[in-house]
Amino acid sequence: MLPVIVxxxxxxxxxxxxxxxxxxxxxxxxxxxxxxxRAGGSAMDAVVEAVTMLENNPAYNAGRGSVLNVKGEVxxxxxxxxxxxxxxxxxxxxxxxxxxxxxxxxxxxxxxxLCLTAEGASQFARAMGIPExxxxxxxxxxxxxxxxxxxxxxxxxxxxxxxxxxxxxAVAVDTEGNxxxxxxxxxxxxxxxxRVGDTPCIGCGGYAxxxxxxxxxxxxxxxxxxxxxxxxxxxxxEQGQLIVRHACSLWRHCRGRACSDSLCVTQPNHFLSKQVxxxxxxxxx
Numbered sequence: 001m002l003p004v005i006v007x008x009x010x011x012x013x014x015x016x017x018x019x020x021x022x023x024x025x026x027x028x029x030x031x032x033x034x035x036x037x038r039a040g041g042s043a044m045d046a047v048v049e050a051v052t053m054l055e056n057n058p059a060y061n062a063g064r065g066s067v068l069n070v071k072g073e074v075x076x077x078x079x080x081x082x083x084x085x086x087x088x089x090x091x092x093x094x095x096x097x098x099x100x101x102x103x104x105x106x107x108x109x110x111x112x113x114l115c116l117t118a119e120g121a122s123q124f125a126r127a128m129g130i131p132e133x134x135x136x137x138x139x140x141x142x143x144x145x146x147x148x149x150x151x152x153x154x155x156x157x158x159x160x161x162x163x164x165x166x167x168x169x170a171v172a173v174d175t176e177g178n179x180x181x182x183x184x185x186x187x188x189x190x191x192x193x194x195r196v197g198d199t200p201c202i203g204c205g206g207y208a209x210x211x212x213x214x215x216x217x218x219x220x221x222x223x224x225x226x227x228x229x230x231x232x233x234x235x236x237x238e239q240g241q242l243i244v245r246h247a248c249s250l251w252r253h254c255r256g257r258a259c260s261d262s263l264c265v266t267q268p269n270h271f272l273s274k275q276v277x278x279x280x281x282x283x284x285x
Contacts, residue, residue, distance in 0.1 A: 001177045003037035005030055007050050009060055010166020010185075011218040021059045029053040033170060043172040043180035044082055044105070051078075051101040051182040054168040058140045062168045063099055065140050066186025068147040069193050074138045075118075076186050077199040078104040083179030083208035090115040090200035096132045097125050101184045104200075106130075115200050143186075150190045167199060169206065169216030181206040181214040181230075188221070197221025203231035212238045 007030040009022050033050030037043070055063025066074045078100035079090040089108025091100050092115060106128050107116050116124050126132065149155065167185035174180075183206045185199045198221040199205035205221075207230040208214035215230040224230075 001173065001175055003034070003043075003046075003173060003175050005033040005037060005046050005050060005170060005172040007033065007054070007168075007170045008216065008218055009054065009168055012166045018059065025054060025057045025059050029057075029168075029170070033172060037172060037174055040175060042176075043174040043178050044080065044182075046172040046174065047170040047180045047182035048080060048101055048105055050170040050172075051168055051184050052099050055099050055101060055184055058142075060168050061166055061186045062184040063101075063186075064138050065143060066138055067189045067191075068139065068143055069187070069191050069195070070151075071193055072144070072147055073193070074135055074186060075191075075193070075195075076100045076184070077196060077205070078182070078184040079115075079200050079202065079206045080104045080108055080182045081180065081202065081206055081208040081214070082108070083181075083210040083214055086209065088114050088202050088206075090202070090205075091121040092117040092196040092200040093194055094118065094121040094125070096122065096135055096138075097130060098133045098138070101182050103128075103130060104182075104184075114202060117196070117200075118194070146189055167205075167218040169218060171208070171214040171216050177210065179208045179210050179214045181208040181216045183216045183218075185221075198224040198229070201225060203228045205230065207231050207234055209234060 007026050009026040014022055029050040032053050033046040036046045036049050054060050058065035061067050063076065066076055069075055075093040075095060077092045079088065080101060081088040087108050089104045089106065091103050091107060094100050094103065097103055103121065103125050107113060107124070110128065167183060169181065169183035171181045172179070183199050185197070187195060187197055198217065204225045206216050212234045215233050217224055217229050
């Protein structure tokens, strides 16, 4: 089967001066993931590699470059899911880990649980030999500037979310026809400490099933959670709906209730990426 990977760098308003940087990072991550697929690697290997590259790129709201919570600290969420087995792993509100997506994969492969959170996730990371990194290494000048700006009493609640890079993610099909997804985020700018959005919640921040397809969403987490958007998209695909036609109508239906952009790829190499303004994604395959 022809391998395919689709990578996104998040929804939201991206300033013009950062748009080229965002596009370049997504293309690089897509190439990295596709290189694994071409070499015969698994869909899971490919999506984790692609998202790891985005986490390492300070242009995105994931890993290094994550937005800050109201206290000026980094708390990150991530999820992976294997469409062949329906196994999944996630971490939420994790701190001082460079690549939460890799930790999420270890949760899937090394524990009986689906999600570990906060200090429990950090303890597990240490047990797995994942080095703890200084929090300052995850904070960019841009993230700190946005945090300080939005602490102002007269900060506009809508504008405060503009200018940030969004959640990152990837979905892939490998040569064996197996599907996987991965999503990673730093969350919302100036969120409350301990806030967890859609990303680590199975069926919300991602879903993969070899019999149907895979989804990695980006957008407002609370809205996505209300409709379990990832699984909802696959449910309609499972009913045999025409992919492009129904995904577009579903996006319009949810736009007022779950404002987001979701991308999905199906096993027969039919793929869709529904775009909102200033959302950057790249398809390889």
